[in-house]
Amino acid sequence: MTLLEVEDLTVSFPTADGVVRAVRGVSFSVDPGQTLGVVGESGSGKTVLTQTLLALTPGAVVTGKALFDGTDLLQLSQRQMQHIRGAQISVIFQDPLTSLHPLYRVGWQIAEIIRAHDKTVSKKEAAERAVELLLRVGIPRPEQRVNDYPHQFSGGMRQRAMIAMALANSPKLIIADEPTTALDATVQAQILDLLLNLQRDSGTALIMITHDLGVVADIADNVMVMYAGRAAEKGTKHDIFYEPHHPYTKGLLESIPGSSAVGDRLKPIPGQPPSLINLPSGCKFHPRCAYVLDRCVTEEPTLHQIGAEFAHSSACWLPQSAAGLGDTAEAIREETVREGRQGAAVVVAETIATSPEVL
Amino acid sequence: MTDDVLVRVDNLVKYFPVRTSGMIRRTVGQVQAVDGVSLEIPRGKTLGLVGETGCGKSTLARCIAGLLPVTSGTVNFDGSDITNLSRRRMIPYRREIQMIFQDPYGSLNPRRRVGAIIGDPFAIHKTVTGSERKRKVQELMERVGLNPEHYNRFPAEFSGGQRQRIGVARALALQPKLIICDEPVSALDVSIQAQVLNLLSDLQRDFGLSYLFIAHDLEVVRHVSDEVMVMYLGRVAEAGPKAPVYDNPRHPYTAALLSAAPAADPETAATRQRILLTGDVPSPIDPPSGCRFHPRCPKAQDLCGQEEPQLEVKAGDVTSHVTACHFPVEAGENLATVASRREGL
Numbered sequence: 001m002t003l004l005e006v007e008d009l010t011v012s013f014p015t016a017d018g019v020v021r022a023v024r025g026v027s028f029s030v031d032p033g034q035t036l037g038v039v040g041e042s043g044s045g046k047t048v049l050t051q052t053l054l055a056l057t058p059g060a061v062v063t064g065k066a067l068f069d070g071t072d073l074l075q076l077s078q079r080q081m082q083h084i085r086g087a088q089i090s091v092i093f094q095d096p097l098t099s100l101h102p103l104y105r106v107g108w109q110i111a112e113i114i115r116a117h118d119k120t121v122s123k124k125e126a127a128e129r130a131v132e133l134l135l136r137v138g139i140p141r142p143e144q145r146v147n148d149y150p151h152q153f154s155g156g157m158r159q160r161a162m163i164a165m166a167l168a169n170s171p172k173l174i175i176a177d178e179p180t181t182a183l184d185a186t187v188q189a190q191i192l193d194l195l196l197n198l199q200r201d202s203g204t205a206l207i208m209i210t211h212d213l214g215v216v217a218d219i220a221d222n223v224m225v226m227y228a229g230r231a232a233e234k235g236t237k238h239d240i241f242y243e244p245h246h247p248y249t250k251g252l253l254e255s256i257p258g259s260s261a262v263g264d265r266l267k268p269i270p271g272q273p274p275s276l277i278n279l280p281s282g283c284k285f286h287p288r289c290a291y292v293l294d295r296c297v298t299e300e301p302t303l304h305q306i307g308a309e310f311a312h313s314s315a316c317w318l319p320q321s322a323a324g325l326g327d328t329a330e331a332i333r334e335e336t337v338r339e340g341r342q343g344a345a346v347v348v349a350e351t352i353a354t355s356p357e358v359l
Numbered sequence: 360m361t362d363d364v365l366v367r368v369d370n371l372v373k374y375f376p377v378r379t380s381g382m383i384r385r386t387v388g389q390v391q392a393v394d395g396v397s398l399e400i401p402r403g404k405t406l407g408l409v410g411e412t413g414c415g416k417s418t419l420a421r422c423i424a425g426l427l428p429v430t431s432g433t434v435n436f437d438g439s440d441i442t443n444l445s446r447r448r449m450i451p452y453r454r455e456i457q458m459i460f461q462d463p464y465g466s467l468n469p470r471r472r473v474g475a476i477i478g479d480p481f482a483i484h485k486t487v488t489g490s491e492r493k494r495k496v497q498e499l500m501e502r503v504g505l506n507p508e509h510y511n512r513f514p515a516e517f518s519g520g521q522r523q524r525i526g527v528a529r530a531l532a533l534q535p536k537l538i539i540c541d542e543p544v545s546a547l548d549v550s551i552q553a554q555v556l557n558l559l560s561d562l563q564r565d566f567g568l569s570y571l572f573i574a575h576d577l578e579v580v581r582h583v584s585d586e587v588m589v590m591y592l593g594r595v596a597e598a599g600p601k602a603p604v605y606d607n608p609r610h611p612y613t614a615a616l617l618s619a620a621p622a623a624d625p626e627t628a629a630t631r632q633r634i635l636l637t638g639d640v641p642s643p644i645d646p647p648s649g650c651r652f653h654p655r656c657p658k659a660q661d662l663c664g665q666e667e668p669q670l671e672v673k674a675g676d677v678t679s680h681v682t683a684c685h686f687p688v689e690a691g692e693n694l695a696t697v698a699s700r701r702e703g704l
Contacts (some may be wrong), residue, residue: 042519087609140638155412155640173391184411186577186636189619193635214621217628237625255553256623258578266582267559268553272518 002067003205004030004053005171009064009074011045011052018277022048022230023179025064027195027303029257030173035199037237039213039219039252043273046209050175054089057083067347069172094178096158099114100150107131113168133164136245138194167198177209192218213256217241222311225249228274228284231303235312245306245314245323247289253325261317265337265358270355283317291333292348293317293340362438365536365569366400366423371432371507373415373422377644388644392418396434400537400586401570404564405570407584407601409573409577409616413640418575420539422455423571437536442653452482457530461542464699465521473525474510480532499528503558508657520551527558531566539571549660556583577620586679589613592643595670599680604633609673609687612652614694650685657694658686673676677685 011023023045030036051057053066053073055183066073068089076084085091093099101109108256110133111126121129127146134142137160144286150158159179162254176195179189196219199206208220216223216237223240225233225248233246251269274280280287286296295317303313306323314323317340322332341349365531373393378384381460393415400406403620408416411694421427423434433442443451460466464527469475481487487495497507503524514522530538540559544552561584562568574580581601588598589610597610608614615634622628636655647654651661662685670683675690688694 041550077386082551093595156639184640185577185616186411186618187639188621189633190635192621193633212621213623214628215550217508217623217625241623241625252549253623255550256578257553257556257576257582258623266557270554272520272551273548 001032002029003032003034003069005065005067006053007065008054008065009066009231010062011048011057012059012061013057013059015277016267020276021279022060022229023052024228026224026229028224028231028234030205030207032172032205033199033203034222035208037223038207038209038226039211039216039217039223040226041211041273043228043276044226045276046226049226050091050207050209054085054091054175063081075295083117086113087169088171089099089173089175089247090169090171092162092174092176092179094181095119096155096162096182099162100158102150105147105149106153108162109133110146110165110168113165117169131167133168134161136167136198137161137164139164140189145273153343155183156190157193159183159187163191163194163198167202167204170202171204173205173207175207175209178211179208180215181210182210188215195219211250212339213241213351225252228279229276230284232236232285232316233312233314234303235306235314239306239312239323242325243307243312243323244325245312245320246285246316247291247317247318248285249314251288251290264304272353283315286345287348288352290349290352291318291337292336292345292352293337294338294343294345297344313318363401364399365402365437366398367435368396368398368419369433369435369476371396371419371422371434372430373418373427374430391593391643391646393422394646396590396593396595398588398595398598400569400571402536402569403563403567404585405583407580408571408573408590409575409580409587410590410593411575411640413592413643414590415494415643416590417541418456419490419590420541420571420573422522424458424539425452426458438646450484454480455536456535456539457535458539458541459523459526459530459543461546463526463546464514464517467522469514472511472513473505473517476514476525477528477532480529484533486533495532496528499531502531504554504560505526515558518551519547520554523547523555527555527562527639531562534566535568537569537571539573541573542575543572545574545576552579559583577617585618585670589616590644592640594651595681595683596652597680597682597684598670601676603677603680607676607690609676609682610652610684611656611658611688614688618695632693634694636678646672650683658688 007027009023009026026049038046054060064073107130114126114129115121130146131142139145139157139160151194180191220237223237224231227248233249254267261312269288274284282298283296283300286292301315301317303315306312306314306320318333318336322329363475371393372395374389374391376386377388377390378386396419410416422429429442433440436452474496477499478492481492500507505524532554544555574584584601587601587604589596591612597613602647608617618634638655649665651667653659667685668685670681672678673687
């Protein structure tokens, strides 16, 4: 049974400079107990996507459907949404310092979220639950630390407190938006480990938004790679890391120092991500793509199935057999480029090849 | 005298006084940001400096660049002692030592044009003037992969990666010998990060630059460095050539850091044994006795809390690979099980 089913979601923001098309037709689903990793660079729409699900994007023009346990989240009133947000779906944000209120004690803030959704819980009970939750997320001496203010907590402990708040009402889905980006490596490892264990114990589904492929490799089951407001590629973790089809996914893997796809010299993706107000024609990645074809310049590809697995799909005109990091796949890509690059794409490819970023 | 070493830092100490607030500001303690660090940066090579927030790596860099006075110890640059020089006497060395900062937004004045920002070093040091300056600036812009025609634009018109290139061009202007890069790519997206790292390595090759490269991302440091130094709470935990330190870490902290770094490969992520450290980095105002890492160390014994380990070559290591630990990690030893056993207690 699917817990969350998002269909053809689009989100745009009218601004003075033009319409910002932050999310342009994204579909995905999450099953109970599963972890979906959403990967993308700044401005790829990954945060807007999940915030829209919780009605946290005021002023946005939203179309599409988002069925959560059978209810369309996008049709709910603010009041109905308040019953879901923090109770059935909770969020962990990147910056734990600004997400906690500096003037209230940590324990009070956790108790508040419990009482906000269940008035039958007494203040005393809620305070006791807060201690239990802090213990569960690994805060030492929780019965004393509940009375601390956020500034008395270290970065890692604040993020643990945020996780305690997210868990307070036993949600079915947790959305974690870059939860470890602000933390040091050893603390990041602790927090990821905690999230994994809690998920194993409670069966909560998790959407993990991150720019760090390392985090995804660690904890995701399925992965969605976003570029310029769309899913460039979706698949299981194995598909994305070992059989990538979209040149953007491949480019991301090749630009990480220390990944298996890299030799002595990094292979960066040339150019910059596009402006969401002024998107390029055709495939939005074509001005940076090493395998640009003529049709990429004019026609935008939609997601189609790659290989035998239904779960693996990619929005790229390259043939299905071009998936993978090996020589065979590279030969197929080159062959396709020889045939498919006769007109408009020739100029684009030349610009890419002579851009200062790849020299 | 010329030798292979450009920078030699000996037993550098930097304390910041902690004062009470109010009229009479009594000193009540010291933040021991850097506490007895020695290092050498070879000519034309890169020394990578790794450590977590608050370990003193940025303070150390600022002391070397002469931006902060040191409490004790010496900094020797290219054969001359530059420790605590007066502003005036420091000027010639400022040309030789340049910095690139982490934040490409905060480190460029938003009200000044890019040409003026990159040309500032020429103006300040009065090396190039007039129309010659514009030509030089445009040469630099081209060298770092910026369009020279964008000379008159403002920083806001550039993306994060391009702004970092502006910072690189500015650092290059006076043909320095040493560039201190303080987290130069951590604010950038992965694909852009790779562009800037490649640029830095090309410039090193072409101009024979030495880098002191500070980053918290271990894989980035592994990619760019020749030598690596790991710091913990103001002290050096382990240092040496890149390969032995990464492949055969002897300090439990280095081992834990390496195991904690997320690997962008699901199979590695699934099979590796992660050493989970308990707790957080202690305060540098009141650091633990003995080995500063001992309260979090899976191998700690009584001795570690009493006696501070010296930085020395451990049995079986190459002579330039030094570790400050009483009970260094042995080859094949599995610290992950030690860590979980301790947690169970």
